[in-house]
Structure formats: structure tokens, C-alpha cells
Amino acid sequence: MSQLAVDGGAKVRSTPFPRRILVGEEEIDAVMALMNKERSSGGGFDRYGGEHVDAYEREFATYHGMAFATAVSSGTAAVHTALSALRLDITQEVISAPITDPGGVAPILWNNCIPIFADTDQETMNMDPASLEARITPRTKAIIVTHLTGQPAQIDQLQAIARTHGIPLIEDCAQAHAARLNGQLVGTFGDLSAFSLMGGKHHTAGGQGGMVLTNNEELYWNAKRFADRGKPFNSAERKNLFLGMNYRMTELEAVIGRTQLKKLDQVVAKRRALAGMLAQGIADLRSVRLQKIIEGAEPSYWLMLIHIDPAVLRKSKAEFVAACAAEGMPIDLHYDWIAYESPWFRQRANYGQTECPWSCPYYGREVQYEGTCPNARRAIDAHFVIPWHEGYGTQEVQDIVSILHKVEAAYLR
């Protein structure tokens, strides 16, 4: 058995893994064309004067087979816009997944609504339908389901529960572009869906951006108005209709996003092929495997979640991960984002020290969060993360496979 790098042995991989390169000739040409248009005739940057944001919205909606898309400035803005399109009242409850980005939860508080967390499935880290059912009350007025790390949540069942109770459902697809369940794209199950187009996502509008999808025309106009300071789109009113944000996407972002959207299928196909190679390469290992993929799911592998069983090892998960890192592979101990464990949430100090909206007399009840999603913590502890992207090749996967074999061989009981 060869000595582990962490104990002074030779590393399996001594060159860094490739960084993700997002920009090709197509993006450069598209941006230059926009710049040249601005230089020669003006009107190139703002969505009111240009063509690209409108075209990007149409193309994104068409890609998903949906009727309406609203382009916004980030994924956080997309969740905020989708939720605000529902025109909720203050202190109404919105059920969310506990493991998600702050940008998926903060919009609930910006609506002065009360977040309630449904626990996760321990194997997938996505929302557990049974827990959702159990946490719905007459106060529940919306549900936000995150498709975490690129694997679809059990969205068919979650959607059926939401429908039975007559509660609108928003899909947060920030991490799951082009993932499918039973052949159907995520983002097409809910009443609304939100996407992040920041630089780390499967396709990007040049570093920041977001998109909201819906088939419901009324929700579409609400979303479009909210994202543009309440402008009276599709209304006889001439002045702004309601409190909104300025979340407009720019032409520069849209021209990049349009170009990137054309590459999305290719990007996802490569990530899936690499995932298949990894699954095959570690099939004989006893301590690690890919996260469970639910039946009918075609994940788009934003991150690679690896399940670890420390019971068969002499070392802890942290020691296993440290040993892998020392061998030269990119690896993170966990995806540890339980929203209610963060200071910004725990301190309830988002509107000064008032503890608004929890303290609001309209709510008139206490809500506690700590420990309410024990499976979320178990799921986080049972997995580690390998950063994953389409710039990897056979060599990178082979090196990861070799490293996992080497570390398991050294640490197996």
C-alpha cells in the first residue's frame, strides 16, 4: 500500500485541477457586436433600448416550454421576484427547504413573511414530501422548493401536495439548470420558478443574473412589475402600481446569457458523462459512493455530493477528506448551509432590533427553528463535496478515482 500524501508520501496528483473557463469566441463576438452597436448608434445597454433581454427571455421560456420569462439581476432577485409576484400578506408562512443558499430564504423575510422549514430527505438533501405535508398549516401561503446541487427534488410529489392544499409552489432552480425528473425539466413543475445565472452556474449571464418562469399570465405581469419598481406594465394605470425593486437585467448580461444558453445542453451532458465515469470508477469502494439519485432523475451535477460511511473506516469523515485533499484533488468537507443556523437568521436583527417580522402582532405566535430539521444535519454530515464542472476530463476523474481508492485502502477498518 502506498503511503498517503498526508503522511509524507507522494501525491496522486501534483498539478492543479483545471479552472472552469466560461468564455469562448462566441461570447466575445456577441459582446463586441453589442459594444459596436452602442458606439455606432446608441441604445445598446439598457433593456428598454435593446433587443437582447427580450430575446433572452423568449429563448429561456422556449427552452423550458414555458409561456413567460422575466429576466432579473440575480438568483436572489429571481426568488424575491417570484415570491413577490404572489402578493402575499405580511406574516403569512412560507415553507422552504432548510439547506439552501441565503438568497433562497431572504426574500421570505423581505416580504415580511415567516419562513418555516420542511426537513430534508437524508439521502438527497432535498425537501422531504412527508415533512412538507406535516408542516403545512392554514397560515401557509407559499412553498419554495430548492433543487439542491443539481439533483431534482421529488418535485412531482411536492407539487401534488401543494396542489391538494391549494398553495402556490416556487421552484428554486439556481443549482439545477436543465435537470429533469421523469423527463420533465425542473422549473416547469411549479407555479413559478427562479434561476440564478451567476458565474458559478451551468450557464451564466456574464457573472450575475436571474430568470423567473411561469405559465400564469397574472403572475408574469406581477413579476415583471415587481422587478421594475412596480411599473404599470399591461395596465391602464400610468403610474407605478406597487412597491418594487429595480432588478432589471442589462443588455450586456443578456447578450452573454443568450450565447451561454446555447451551450447549456452540452455543458450538462459533459457533467453527466463525467459523473457516470466516477460512479463506475468507485463502484467497488465500501466507504464512498455517489449521493443517491432518485428514480427518474437526470441531475445536472452542479456539485458532486459523495456519501461516506465512516462506520467502515478507522478515521473520521474530516480525516478522510483531509487525506484526499492532500493527494491533490479539490474537495470540501460538506455543503453546510442550513439557513436557520446562520447569524443573520438566528439573530432576527434584519430590521434593526425589532425582530420583525416574527415579533409582528399580526403573527402573534412564537416560532422556533433550532433542531427542527434533524435530517438536514444528518444529510450534511453524511456527504462531502467534490467541485464539479465540464472542464474536467478523463484524467481528472481517473485521478479522483485513484485518490478515493488510495485513501480508502489506508483507512478501511
Ligand SMILES: Cc1ncc(COP(=O)(O)O)c(C=O)c1O
Ligand atoms: C439555491 C440557490 N438559490 C438562490 C441563490 C442566489 O443566487 P444569486 O447568487 O445569483 O443571487 C443561489 C446561489 O448560489 C442558490 O444556490
